[in-house]
């Protein structure tokens with residue numbers, strides 16, 4: 001457990017302070033906003049998808065360190081992934097943060113530490129729920145920003 005704890009601290013603090021892919025990725029064609037009213041986290045996930053592959057993923061938003069870190073880790077993890085695989089990964093992460101260990105998650109394993117703080121589980125899963133919704137939306141983007149890229 002202490003090993004997890006250390007990893008949790010390092011990765012969450014690092015990504016929470018300096019989120020990766022904090023932008024609208026070029027050519028993004030799927031957008032999904034997600035909110036976690038319990039904590040005040042809100043973010044929008046941007047994905048550039050082509051032929052079932054997530055070519056790029058990014059996010060923007062604001063919230064607690066856990067929500068930002070999880071979103072940052074998510075964008076790194078799913079870039080280049082097939083949609084089906086990303087959805088399976090999302091399921092794994094959601095299981096992980098409920099306290100069931102998962103294998104093959106790499107840096108995402110750090111999110112296991114969240115299970116010690118049940119009230120933060122929704123912070124950790126917010127970006128993943130948004131990603132899933134973005135990927136399920138085949139009929140064009142849902143943009144909350146009021147502008148569509150042609």
Ligand code: ZN
Pocket residue numbers: 036039040041063064065066067123
């Ligand atoms: Zn939060």
